[in-house]
Amino acid sequence: MSYSTLLLSEHEHVATITLNRPDKRNAISYELIDELLAALDEVAHSGAQVVIITGAGKAFCSGMDLDNLRFVTRRTAEDNLKDSEAIAHLFRVIYEFPLPTIAAVNGAAIAGGCGIATLCDFTIASSDAKFGYSEVRIGFIPAIVSSFLLRQVGEKHARDLLITGRAIDAEEAHRIGLANEVTTPEQLLPRAHALAALLKENSPTALSGTKRLLADYAREQLDRELKMGIDTNAQIRTTDDFREGVTAFLEKRKPKWTGK
Numbered sequence: 432m433s434y435s436t437l438l439l440s441e442h443e444h445v446a447t448i449t450l451n452r453p454d455k456r457n458a459i460s461y462e463l464i465d466e467l468l469a470a471l472d473e474v475a476h477s478g479a480q481v482v483i484i485t486g487a488g489k490a491f492c493s494g495m496d497l498d499n500l501r502f503v504t505r506r507t508a509e510d511n512l513k514d515s516e517a518i519a520h521l522f523r524v525i526y527e528f529p530l531p532t533i534a535a536v537n538g539a540a541i542a543g544g545c546g547i548a549t550l551c552d553f554t555i556a557s558s559d560a561k562f563g564y565s566e567v568r569i570g571f572i573p574a575i576v577s578s579f580l581l582r583q584v585g586e587k588h589a590r591d592l593l594i595t596g597r598a599i600d601a602e603e604a605h606r607i608g609l610a611n612e613v614t615t616p617e618q619l620l621p622r623a624h625a626l627a628a629l630l631k632e633n634s635p636t637a638l639s640g641t642k643r644l645l646a647d648y649a650r651e652q653l654d655r656e657l658k659m660g661i662d663t664n665a666q667i668r669t670t671d672d673f674r675e676g677v678t679a680f681l682e683k684r685k686p687k688w689t690g691k
Contacts, residue, residue: 432473436463438487439470445627446479453488458496459543461514464521467547471524480635481627482528484551485535485620491560492544501681504674508665515664518543519575519657525550526579527646529639531630535623536560537616541598546576549583549609552642553626556601556610557619563598570676570686574663578656582649584608 432439438449448470450457457463474482486492495503506514525532525547532551539561540548548554548562556562564580566573573580573593580589588607592599604610614622630638667673671691679686 432469434466434470436460436466437470439473441474441477441479444478444480444631445624446474446477446482448474448482448484450484450486450492453486453490455496456490456493456539457486457488457544458493459518460496460499461517463496464517468521468524471528475529479530480638481531481533481630483533483535483620483623483627484547485623486537488538490538490544491534491536491540492547493539494542494544494565497681500677503668504677506668508669511665511668512661515575515661518546518664519661522546522550522575522579523653523657527642529642531627531638531642533623533626535619536562536601536610537619539598541565542573543576545609546579550579553612554604554610555612555614555619555622555626556604557616558601558613559616560601560604560610560613561598562601562604562609563596564592565596565598567594567596568676569680570667570670570672570674570688572663572667574660574667575657576660578653578660 436452438451440447452458533553533555534548534551536548536554536556538557538559541563542565545562545564564573564576577589577593580592584607601610601613605613612622671689675688676686
């Protein structure tokens with residue numbers, strides 16, 4: 432299958448998915464969500480044993496595509512719900528993927544891009560990577576990712592990241608548990624491939640079984656929490672603050688919040 436927003440390759444049973452919109456800082460478009468899901472499905476049914484996800488250019492994934500953001504305030508309630516369900520489905524697929532997943536974070540991983548980077552089994556960060564959930568800065572709620580983030584870093588760190596909307600560097604991401612390892616930009620992909628080689632020494636049956644067991648542990652709670660997150664994600668898009676936040680962001684000015 433050919434892709435417009437990403438590259439898919441495989442070598443020695445290691446699949447590499449490269450988000451390939453460097454001119455857009457690999458921002459998340461509706462097309463990229465569809466293609467990333469299709470690429471993951473292709474990998475799951477291939478002979479690959481490990482998958483690496485990385486980004487082309489200087490960013491890993493900078494969050495929502497600006498072209499999509501320009502129209503998001505005009506979408507219907509049904510559209511908002513579908514959008515929320517789509518990103519929840521993507522995160523769930525990554526989180527429960529049957530093969531070991533490695534994110535090689537080569538630059539900024541912001542908002543939804545931070546979710547993609549940190550929901551992989553392993554997150555290796557370049558020393559110049561940045562991580563952040565900036566949604567509150569545009570009047571949005573990082574509702575869907577919050578359930579996963581609580582599991583990864585605990586409530587205190589999750590509250591910090593989600594409520595402040597601040598970006599953190601690779602070292603802080605490693606300290607709080609968002610990243611497994613920090614390395615130099617030059618060693619990022621070699622380290623990811625070294626980890627992939629280590630994983631390939633293990634039983635594929637045991638690896639997939641372990642991942643399935645871990646997913647099963649969390650399934651009931653995730654089902655409940657993601658339903659809440661999807662509803663919250665869709666509802667916040669109907670507020671005046673969301674419309675103002677998006678407009679201000681696109682106009683490169685400070686928002687004027689009304690609390691409505």
